[in-house]
Amino acid sequence: MNFFTVSSFIICFSIGAGESCTKITENLHYSCMGRNLSYIPPSIPSSIQTLDFSFNVLKHLKKTVFPVLSFLRVLDLSRCQIKHIENDTFYNVKNLTALILTGNPITYFGPGCLNFLRNLQRLVLVDVGLSSLQLQINNLTKLQELRVGTNNIQSMSLPPFMSSFKDFSLLDLHGNNISVIKTHHTAVFREIGRNMTLILSRNPLSYIEPGAFKDVYLRRLDIRSTFASSAAQKAGLKALYGLNVKRLMFGKFRGEFKFQFSDAHVLDGLCFIHFQEIYYYIIERPSEPVSIFRCMINATNVIVKSGVIHEMEYVFFHEIKELYLLQDQLLTLPGKQLSHLHTLEKLVIAHNIEPLRAGTSFTDMPKLQYLDLSSNRMTLTRCCTTLLSGTPQLRYLNLSQNGEIGLELGGFDGLASLEILDFHHTRVLDLGYYSSLSNLKYLRYLDVSYSSITFVNIFSFYGPNNLKILKMAGNKFKGDVASYLFSNLTLLEHLDMSYCHVVELHPSSFKNLQRLRLLNLRGNNLMTIDFLALPDLKRLTSLYVDKNSITSIPLHVLQKLPTNLSEIDLSSNPIDCSCSQTDFILWIIQNQKVLKQPENIFCKTLSPSSDFRATDFDIDSCVHKKRLTIVLSVCFVTVVVLLSFLVYRFQFYLQYCCILLRGYRSPGQQECSYDAFVIFSSYDEVWVMNELMENLENGVPPIQLCLHMRDFQAGKSITSNIIDEGIMGSRKIIVVVSQHFIDSAWCRFEFELAQSRFMLERNANIIIIILEDVEERKTKKVFGLHKHLKKNTYLKWSRDPLSNMRFWIRLRKAIISTNQ
Template identity: 25%
Template structure:
């Protein structure tokens, strides 16, 4: 019972922990991209992610803390092609860990802590082409052949610089062809002869050794298989040490690469003699190596007549006393057949004229990143030097006189390609002398401000990038390609100077735009790189670029390098997707339309104002506001009138025949102010109304249907209300000539509604017997 409970508990623990582990793993290892590549590098993983799916094709688990590769880690990854596990802490791999990876082509286990290698790891990797097990802690490749089942393996990297000490015969069993084999063995001291003979063909073998005797045994096994041999971190200090390379003279090797190798005057001559005897040897390359000495070689260099040594490449060769180096006498026989020489960053300041004349087969010469100056170049390129030279690279030297440079090289009749970039020419002369067949000319990065006819007229390709040019006005009738990037040009070059141009690179200038006419003028244009300029994305330019497919098919790096600089509304956007508003594209039309609309609105306002007396209303409102700001009347103020009569013109008969007669001719008489009679002629009517109301003790409103329809009566009522009625509740007297229903009073007579609701008014009776009572009441109201 207890055992059953324990099993259940363990089962529950597994169920509850696995999902969480997988969840954490998924958080640390993001999902694959569209190409099914999962990049899980540098995520501090301690185990292989458990969430890998069958879709994963490439998996990068490098730079983590994985220690153990378990048997079921890759159970679901049956379609995996690339597995990168370098730079972890792996010290154990279960025997069946890779059994499911039958489609795996690339496996990198380098720089881990594997001490013992097992053939069972690789037994089922039938598709493996690239294997890297360098930088682990093993001392041998094991007791049984590791690679016997890897029939498709083409690239193998093994060994380490600390503990790898022995290679035995069975180590490479099963491998017959390799494109690249790299062996690191700075501590390798034991090599069984014949270990590498099982490999029939090795295109490129890299040996990182320091034991020249072990190296000699390996070279003996590689006589009939290695095509290219690369030696790293080997020191040849004596002729006897160099003699260990003697098997190379009998091999089929075609190329020797020396990286971080040390030579002396005594040893270099022996190496050159060995190479000179090899029938198939074609190319020697030296990179970051050291030559101790001054070039005074006691051993005479002998060259086999059947030798086909053609290519010499030297990069960053360190010669401590380069300024004391000899004139290379004695090497004449070695260089006769060389057709290509590259000597870069090696402090070359002079090529002796005698040596230059012996390069009778030389077609390509690269002396870039050295110390050649104009006088030394003239000596090096003496008459008869490099008679067949076609390509000459003199970039990044100490040249400063373009005219002198051209004169020094003018005798090279076969020279077609010349690179003198990254020198310090600055100002160039008006005319120069150049080789007659020059086609390619690179003068980029030379601080040139203006181009002159000094530039060869025979050119088909010209590179003047990274200078200080403001324009291009040089006539080159045969030019097909122009590289003028990183200058200060604001427009495309005129085709009148370069009518046959096929390719133009004018990126990183100050180009703001170009027109269809400018583009069409290049009738043969196939490639135009105008990216990374300060484009003004006007409507015309956007329309040209966005709707002319013939242009965009020619533009290089379209559309990612074509960005708008202005206007601000589209700054930073790609020219392809930028959109401007109608106002930005049709400014004149938009402004004209707006102005037209504004004028029409103004005209409409003027017409409406004229029709509805808007000006009069505005003046009246102003007068009203001024009146409202006047100080209040004093109760002791002298009045000129007893009452100001506000009435409609249509009620004039009642006012003049009845009201005036009854009030002004009574005893005592009342003095009334009537607008028809008492308003001051020539004075604005509003001012007359205001003055009359203010000079009257009372304001008498004769109300009728005609009154509420009169605009003048409304304003007389308003003035009376704001100036008098608010100050004295008895200042207004209402006479109702005829019944007026409240709902018939227009809303604009809101003041009248208020007065009628708050004050008592007098009604004019139609019965003559009642009229005397009306008059008595009115007179009493006026006297109050």
């Protein structure tokens, strides 16, 4: 390997080491956990305050292991395989306040290895192989916590010098091998302040010298799963007489061995311990009734978990404020036994093992504010005035996850202070039919989710006008009751209507909910959310409409969405990903920060099982298609308009062509009714009647003329008469040209039709009579007239007798002659 290769390797290694730690907070907090490091990376800044170096390899700790980190306060060296700690190891990190050495197989502690840590407040030596509390920690005068659980310590005796540690407040000895406690073992505890917590759980304690804890003041004592036998527990509790403790925790952890009691007085020792709060976990199975609460009458907080209490005893607690009965085996709700507790403020009877019978009511409990009766499989036929007749200050009532509860009108009389009511996953009867909540004017929170309610009465929520949170998921609405159900809940901020089988919501449903911030409509069958365009929902910040049947949202709705809306869930809807919905798809793409789970918005219209994301839809392709469509549409409209104009402009000619196409024969092939059709202006009618008709029809042989004012059929369109009677019904066409003829639109039209016949048949004769001289430029005004006069012989009327005679002879000859 050459020099260049070696240099490259060193550089790469250094870079790798620098990247091996994760920056949690810039220059303050780094984590190097589980990186298989054997040294502190040089990239760690000197300003660091917290370093997690757990699960690495530091078998031998000495001064050179740590760089100078003067600001380091928390150092975690858990599971680093540390075996040897030298005296000056922590010199460069002397300002530590927390040192964690959990899970290291330490075989050697330098006598003064911790002497430099004068500011240390928390020392964790869990599972490090300690056999004694006689540690060289003389200089740790600011120590507050010493955690030495899961070791092999056999005595809880602290070094005498620790009596001067005035801030010392926690000693954790759980999971050690302490079996005996004598009076001299607790000497230091008598001298330390009264804020001390002592954890002795999971030690095989068999003997406590009576009075060993006399005049000891503790904030908390945990002796769960501490006694080796039932007899040891009975004797141990008695030996704790004279102990003053704020919170006493005893009993068994779940899943551990349970004693079988044959002594009803096994808990009598509690009567000689001064405590305020008592936590009794997993009561051992007695072979005869045990008076659990007799020695707890002076406690303020009592928790009994997983106890066998078939019938609760009458207990006259003196100052009790909170009572918890959790996962017990009560058979009947102990209303009678707990009544008259004037100091009780909070009562929790929950998760009972057996179905709990209602029993008697709670009476004379003037300070009770919090009552939790959840998860007891309880059935109440009438609730709740009778059951809670003596609880006028009740503010919290939880009856969730029970069997069935029946409500009635006035069911909450006397409970006007109620603020929180929870019925979720409990079958509630009659709430959808009556105004059962009418007197709960201070109610702020109501949960009736999955309570098998069908809302029929629009006044079901009449009364609780101060309601802010309403959860009603999993219920049903009859007809359009949802459109009016919330009309008086003007202070509502959170509404959950998920999984309610809702197909459509009328905008009036949320008309008065101007303070609504969260609306949950998940799991319904909604196809539109047009109600979002309402100005009433201007404060809405969160909307959940996932798992519905929404294919699109119109542009006008998107433009009127509440401006405060910061979270929308549209996932799991059959979104229509087509070019007709480009506005909606573009909105999805542009608002992914607002959309919750945008990656789960799929184009289901392509296929029900499609996994094509709406955010991947190609909008540009639609733009090109749209442009092409617009161009084609414009062209089509232009052609239609042009054709319409041409049809309108030449409608008579088209009609003439249609008539010909329908099978009209030419005058030569059919018998014509007239010899000649006369085209003239009505202003020239006198000349036509007096001169033309008189000379032709009364001459020899007579010539039958077709004159529009005389021969056109009444009730028939003028155009049809011109074509049928005039042009197609006559062998010849006579055109009387005058200034009036030039100016007449009908004359021009008739002449053009005549020309059309000439063009189609090639043998149609048009005889032009110039009644009066017309300027040549004016003849060009009539399509084809000027050209016809240039190419064909025409007759000119004259008042000269000789010319007049020749005119009639030539005209009669032109009419009578047969086309070759």
